Amino acid sequence: MPTTLTAAAVDRRIVVIGAGQAGLSAAYFLQRGGLRAGSDFEVLDANPTPGGAWSHRWDALTFSLVNGVHDLPGTRLTGADPDEPAREVIKRYYGRYEAEHGLRVARPWRVVAVEPTGEPVWRFLVRAEGRDGATRTYRASAVISGTGTWDRPYVPWYPGRFAGRQLTTRDFPEPEDFAGQRVLVVGGGISAVEFVVLLDEAGAVPIWSTRTPPRWRDTPFDARWGLAVENGVAARTRAGLRPLSVVAATGLPRTPRFAPAIDSGVLSSRGPLARLVRNGVEFADGTSEPVDVIIWATGFRPSLAHLAPLGIREPSGGVLMADDDVSVVRVPGLFLVGYGRSASTLGATRAGRRAARAARQSSVESTSATNDPTRLRSPATCSARMASRSVAL
Numbered sequence: 001m002p003t004t005l006t007a008a009a010v011d012r013r014i015v016v017i018g019a020g021q022a023g024l025s026a027a028y029f030l031q032r033g034g035l036r037a038g039s040d041f042e043v044l045d046a047n048p049t050p051g052g053a054w055s056h057r058w059d060a061l062t063f064s065l066v067n068g069v070h071d072l073p074g075t076r077l078t079g080a081d082p083d084e085p086a087r088e089v090i091k092r093y094y095g096r097y098e099a100e101h102g103l104r105v106a107r108p109w110r111v112v113a114v115e116p117t118g119e120p121v122w123r124f125l126v127r128a129e130g131r132d133g134a135t136r137t138y139r140a141s142a143v144i145s146g147t148g149t150w151d152r153p154y155v156p157w158y159p160g161r162f163a164g165r166q167l168t169t170r171d172f173p174e175p176e177d178f179a180g181q182r183v184l185v186v187g188g189g190i191s192a193v194e195f196v197v198l199l200d201e202a203g204a205v206p207i208w209s210t211r212t213p214p215r216w217r218d219t220p221f222d223a224r225w226g227l228a229v230e231n232g233v234a235a236r237t238r239a240g241l242r243p244l245s246v247v248a249a250t251g252l253p254r255t256p257r258f259a260p261a262i263d264s265g266v267l268s269s270r271g272p273l274a275r276l277v278r279n280g281v282e283f284a285d286g287t288s289e290p291v292d293v294i295i296w297a298t299g300f301r302p303s304l305a306h307l308a309p310l311g312i313r314e315p316s317g318g319v320l321m322a323d324d325d326v327s328v329v330r331v332p333g334l335f336l337v338g339y340g341r342s343a344s345t346l347g348a349t350r351a352g353r354r355a356a357r358a359a360r361q362s363s364v365e366s367t368s369a370t371n372d373p374t375r376l377r378s379p380a381t382c383s384a385r386m387a388s389r390s391v392a393l
Contacts, residue, residue, distance in 0.1 A: 008137060012042045013363045015126045015140040017114075017306070019045035019105045020052025021072065022337035023146035024094065025352025026359075027103045028073050033360050038104040042138060044128055046110035050098055051091035053150035058172050060198050063089045065257070067190060070349055072097050109136060114143055114334075115309040121366050123333045141366040142359040145307060146337040146352070149300035156298055160276035165293045169300075175202035178293060182207065184281060186273065187297030188214060193258060193267060195297055200266050207289055209281070210269040215251040216262065302339055310334065326355040333362045 014030060016023050027043050035041050049055050064082035069090065071077050075097050080089045098105050109128040117125050122139035129135055153168035169191050175198035185195045188210040199206040254262065261267040272284045280290040304312070304319070310331050312319050320329040321340060328334040335355040338348050 009125065009139045010042075010137070011122065011139050012040065013140065014041040014142045014144065014359045015124070015138050016041060016043040016144045016146065017111045017126070018052070018146035018148065018338070019043055019047070019050065019094070019098070019103075019107070020054075020146055020148055020338060020348070021070070022148070022348035022352050022355075023052075023144070024097060024103065025073055025349045026144045026146065026335075026337055026356045027105075027352075028101055029353045029356035030360065031101060031103065032074075033356060035360065037102060043103055043105045044109040044111055044126075044136075045105050045107040048108045049091055050095035050105070051087065052094065053148055054087055054090035054094075056150065056170060057085070057087040058174060059085045059087070060175055061086050061194070065194065067253070073349055073353070075100060106136075111147075111306045113309055114145070114307050116331075123366060141363040142333045142335070144335045144337060144352075144355045144359055145304070146348070147303040147306070148338045149302055151303040152301040152305075153296070154299050154301050155296045158273055158276050160282075161278065162276040162281070162291075162294060163278045164291065166296065167293065168296045168298075172295065175199050175204065179203040181205070181292040182290060183293045183295060184209060184289070184291040185295045185297055186210075187299065188212065188252075188269075189297060189299060190252065192295075192297035193252060195295055196267055197258065197261050200261065206266065207291060208267065208269050209271065209273050209283070211272045213271075214267070214269055216254040217251040218254050304336075307334070324354050324358060326351050327358055333359075333366065335359055 013035065016027050023043060027037065030041050031037055037043065047055055062083050063080050063086045066086045069077060077093050109130050111126060111128045113127045115125045117123060117139065121141055124140045124143050126138040126140055126143060127135065150170060153170050155168060172195065178199055179202050182205045183199050184207045185192050186209045196206045196208050258267060270283050274282045274284045280288060282288045312328050312330050314320050319336065321327065322329050325340060326335045326337060328336060335358055337351040337355045
């Protein structure tokens with residue numbers, strides 16, 4: 001249902017939601033295309049500091065353990081200390097990037113709803129909440145949403161009830177906090193593998209449960225292999241299906257760090273769970289184990305609740321994406337980055353570029369649909385757009 005516009009709304013041609021890899025990439029290419037941050041487009045981020053989801057990672061995840069971080073467009077990540085927490089490296093890198101390119105990220109502003117207006121120019125009303133009950137509302141002709149998955153950890157349901165402590169990946173503190181405890185790690189992805197190794201090194205007793213046997217890969221994770229994985233993910237999103245988990249498409253790398261734990265049996269899965277009991281778990285093979293803590297490293301779902309008023313979900317639960325992998329078929333002017341094939345840092349950068357190009361074009365088209373095509377353009381913006389025609393995205 002179209003939303004009644006309010007006089008308090010701030011007008012922006014494009015609103016970018018999220019300042020992670022994908023959102024910053026989109027903002028960079030919007031600016032490179034002649035639009036100005038803070039006047040033509042706005043970047044809103046829910047985190048109090050730069051860094052996106054990286055700003056929440058645990059200390060033990062040092063930069064040397066990160067499975068690849070692709071550079072943001074226009075500025076390389078150099079001089080990182082491999083022993084420093086990846087969180088601090090990325091926070092510093094993203095913060096420097098925002099400042100160098102003048103992206104004027106507004107934070108902490110969490111977008112709580114994007115609603116249709118029913119107007120040909122200002123298609124969307126973007127509502128955001130800040131500290132102490134503060135609110136902001138924007139009218140926009142295009143929206144680029146790059147909210148990722150960190151806010152939506154997935155915990156599968158099992159019968160029974162466990163009385164001990166339960167955490168998800170986003171709640172993980174430090175491995176030393178579990179010393180001497182029996183810790184069940186549930187999940188078949190890289191985070192689960194890393195948790196098992198860290199817990200073992202910290203003096204805990206890790207027990208690993210996966211729904212299917214781990215698929216270890218000795219072959220290199222090169223560009224050709226990565227493209228094949230991305231194409232498989234894209235085939236699902238272009239059909240409106242939910243994206244698969246990363247590990248379902250990639251398998252697990254048998255790296256020098258993981259190989260000793262594989263060979264020693266530390267990284268040996270007990271198989272799928274059957275049920276929870278008060279002081280432990282039962283496995284599908286009929287065995288059971290007492291545990292003190294359960295860590296659900298069972299992945300994440302796309303964080304799209306703020307887009308619910310737009311009705312973008314298909315009956316399958318996914319979002320039907322166009323062939324450019326950023327345009328939402330059901331809602332012209334809405335673009336998703338960091339979704340589906342662009343969930344990796346490399347894919348997010350490419351998606352940001354495509355979304356910026358498409359959002360600029362979409363905002364121009366919505367302007368042309370009215371009798372007053374200057375409504376979206378200040379004189380300064382018009383000059384910038386003329387100058388940007390020679391700039392290729």
